[in-house]
Amino acid sequence: MGLRERKKQRTRLALIDAALDLFLGQGYEATTIDQIAASVDVSPRTFFRYFGSKEDVVLAMHADTQDILLAELADRPDTEAPFEALTQAMRITLAAVTEGDEAHRERLVKTMRLIGDNPLFTAGQMRLITDSEQRLVAEISRRRGVDDLRSHFVVAVFTAAVRVASEFCLPGEVRDPAVLAARLEETLAVAEKALCPGWDR
Amino acid sequence: MGLRERKKQRTRLALIDAALDLFLGQGYEATTIDQIAASVDVSPRTFFRYFGSKEDVVLAMHADTQDILLAELADRPDTEAPFEALTQAMRITLAAVTEGDEAHRERLVKTMRLIGDNPLFTAGQMRLITDSEQRLVAEISRRRGVDDLRSHFVVAVFTAAVRVASEFCLPGEVRDPAVLAARLEETLAVAEKALCPGWDR
DNA sequence: TTGTCATCTGTCAGCCACTGCCATAAATTA
DNA sequence: TAATTTATGGCAGTGGCTGACAGATGACAA
Numbered sequence: 296m297g298l299r300e301r302k303k304q305r306t307r308l309a310l311i312d313a314a315l316d317l318f319l320g321q322g323y324e325a326t327t328i329d330q331i332a333a334s335v336d337v338s339p340r341t342f343f344r345y346f347g348s349k350e351d352v353v354l355a356m357h358a359d360t361q362d363i364l365l366a367e368l369a370d371r372p373d374t375e376a377p378f379e380a381l382t383q384a385m386r387i388t389l390a391a392v393t394e395g396d397e398a399h400r401e402r403l404v405k406t407m408r409l410i411g412d413n414p415l416f417t418a419g420q421m422r423l424i425t426d427s428e429q430r431l432v433a434e435i436s437r438r439r440g441v442d443d444l445r446s447h448f449v450v451a452v453f454t455a456a457v458r459v460a461s462e463f464c465l466p467g468e469v470r471d472p473a474v475l476a477a478r479l480e481e482t483l484a485v486a487e488k489a490l491c492p493g494w495d496r
Numbered sequence: 497m498g499l500r501e502r503k504k505q506r507t508r509l510a511l512i513d514a515a516l517d518l519f520l521g522q523g524y525e526a527t528t529i530d531q532i533a534a535s536v537d538v539s540p541r542t543f544f545r546y547f548g549s550k551e552d553v554v555l556a557m558h559a560d561t562q563d564i565l566l567a568e569l570a571d572r573p574d575t576e577a578p579f580e581a582l583t584q585a586m587r588i589t590l591a592a593v594t595e596g597d598e599a600h601r602e603r604l605v606k607t608m609r610l611i612g613d614n615p616l617f618t619a620g621q622m623r624l625i626t627d628s629e630q631r632l633v634a635e636i637s638r639r640r641g642v643d644d645l646r647s648h649f650v651v652a653v654f655t656a657a658v659r660v661a662s663e664f665c666l667p668g669e670v671r672d673p674a675v676l677a678a679r680l681e682e683t684l685a686v687a688e689k690a691l692c693p694g695w696d697r
Numbered sequence: 698t699t700g701t702c703a704t705c706t707g708t709c710a711g712c713c714a715c716t717g718c719c720a721t722a723a724a725t726t727a
Numbered sequence: 728t729a730a731t732t733t734a735t736g737g738c739a740g741t742g743g744c745t746g747a748c749a750g751a752t753g754a755c756a757a
Contacts, residue, residue, distance in 0.1 A: 299724055327713065338736045343715065360739075421622030444664060448686050451656035459648045485649050489695035500704075500753050528742065539707045544744065 298341075307355075308398075309335045323353075323413060330379045334443050350419050355358045356406045357420065361399040361427040364388045368434055378495040381453045382483055389476040400472070407470040424454055436452050439496070456482045508546050509599075510536045515553045516606040524554075551620050557600075557607045562628040565589045569635055573646050578647075579696040582654045583684055588621065589678040601673070608671040613632060627656050640697070650696045657683045 313334045317326040328349060346352045367384035375383065378416040392403060400432050410416040431450045436442035460478040514535045518527040529550060533540040547553045568585035576584065593604060611617040632651045637643035661680040665671050 297725075302724090303734080328715085329713085339714095340716090340737075341735060344734075347715095349714065376657045378570060417626050418619050418623035422619035425618055425622060443680060444660065446684055447660045447663065448657070448683065448690070452653060452690075455652035455656040456649070459645065459652045462648065463645060481645060482649065483647055489649070489653075489691055491690060491692050494690035498754070503753085504705085529744085530742085540743095541745090542706060546703080548744095550743065619701080 303465070304443055306335065306337065306341075308402075309338070310337070310342060310345055311352055311355055311402060315402065315409065318353065318409055319390075319405060323409070323415065335454060350416070353406060353416060354419050354423055356403050357365060357410075357423055360388060360392060361423060365427060365430050365434070366389075368431065376493075376495055377438055377449050378453060378490075380438070381431070381435070381450070382456075385453075385457065385479065386476070389472050393472045393476070404471045407472075407475075411464065411466070411470050424458070428454055452486070452490075455495070456486050505525075507536065507538065507542075509603075511538070511543060511546055512553055512556055512603060516603060516610065519554065519610055520606060524610070524616070543646060551617070554610055555608060555620050555624055557604050558611075558624055561589060561593060561604070562624060564592060566628060566631050566635070569632065574639060577694075577696055578639055578650050579654060579691075581639070582632070582636070582651070583657075586654075586658065586680065587677070590673050590680070594673045596678070605672045608665075608673075608676075612665065612667070612671050622659075625659070629655055646696070653687070653691075657687050 307397040314326070314331045314408060317330055317334070326483060328339050328342050328474055331352075332342045346355065353480075364384055367387045368380060371380040392400065410420060429448055431453070432446050435450055457479065460482040461475060463478045463482070464474055468474060510539040511532060515527070515532045518531055518535070529540050529543050532553075533543045543553075547556065565585055568588045569581060572585055593601065611621055629651055632654070633643075633647050636651055637647040640647060658680065661683040662676060664679045664683065665675055669675060
């Protein structure tokens with residue numbers, strides 16, 4: 296990886312860090328792109344070369360996580376049932392994130408605090424989920440050998456569970472990937488009791 | 497209802513009609529608030545007194561529909577199981593909308609065409625669903641007598657089904673409430689086979 | 698009918714997210 | 728070192744959205 300590439304990644308992370316800190320410190324709306332750019336010593340124009348919108352920088356970490364999830368799903372053995380593969384991939388993704396780079400984990404915690412406190416971001420989060428959902432459906436369809444309504448349904452139930460788990464991180468609770476993992480287990484326990492064996496074949 | 501109130505409703509509907517026609521005719525982005533306001537002979541400032549944002553006018557009809565759904569759910573007998581109550585309320589809501597006022601139905605069809613063609617709006621649609629979801633959860637919790645994780649899960653599975661159904665309106669297909677109703681039945685058939693009896697109690 | 702009050706509307710000025718364009722600087726490659 | 732590619736900064740402009748004030752319009756009582 297060349298110098299250019301490394302420099303870009305550093306700028307990107309610096310922008311994310313600056314933005315998250317400003318958002319948490321003085322509020323999302325009260326923070327301008329100019330402030331974010333200034334605190335990284337970069338022109339405002341450059342900000343928009345890294346992120347499509349002000350909201351995107353908030354969702355950047357979550358978008359990365361979705362990519363990991365998709366990769367982990369692709370790594371699951373084909374013998375595994377669709378829903379099981381999804382949940383296992385999610386568990387591994389959360390674990391990887393929890394045990395990952397300290398700075399990286401901190402960014403995720405800040406992101407979760409921001410999104411959790413501000414209902415403004417639920418829409419953006421939904422957009423992310425919907426986007427990745429289509430990719431998940433493609434992979435599940437490949438595994439099942441058919442691209443039908445059931446593939447969509449299986450993935451929709453999975454994302455429903457993840458969503459419920461993330462909503463169930465009580466307000467005031469320290470929000471981080473580990474807590475989310477715990478809530479996810481509770482939700483999956485309910486889901487597994489509710490669903491007939493073999494429903495996702 | 498006084499003259500003032502009627503005038504307001506007329507303005508609101510005129511703005512929705514003008515906006516939908518312009519969006520469908522020349523594209524969403526290419527249409528400015530000034531154009532919408534001008535074609536209703538109203539100041540741009542007034543537009544924002546009726547709708548919080550440019551996107552809101554697109555979602556206005558769907559927001560109204562969500563309100564109907566909630567009212568229908570409240571009307572379901574308490575003896576009905578939670579998921580059954582949700583699906584029945586949805587069926588009635590779709591039927592009411594299909595058989596409703598001609599102009600009203602036309603607005604809905606235009607809205608569905610807009611949202612279906614432009615992935616930009618899926619996020620907004622999700623936001624609407626998520627907002628109403630909280631109200632649905634409250635009602636389901638009241639019926640079940642407990643406000644626990646299961647209430648959230650039941651509602652999440654329901655909205656997942658609705659979402660899958662609406663995604664499954666094939667592109668190119670005439671999009672209207674009747675088609676959505678048909679797709680919903682297919683999806684609910686899959687859901688009912690997948691879920692154990694009594695899972696939502 | 699007339700006067701008073703509440704509410705709606707238009708106008709104006711302004712903020713800020715976001716974009717296209719072009720010149721410049723920096724990194725990559727030959 | 729020279730040539731090519733690519734990232735950045737500056738600038739001007741569009742358009743969504745808001746606050747503040749003044750005038751118009753419907754609601755209501757005397």
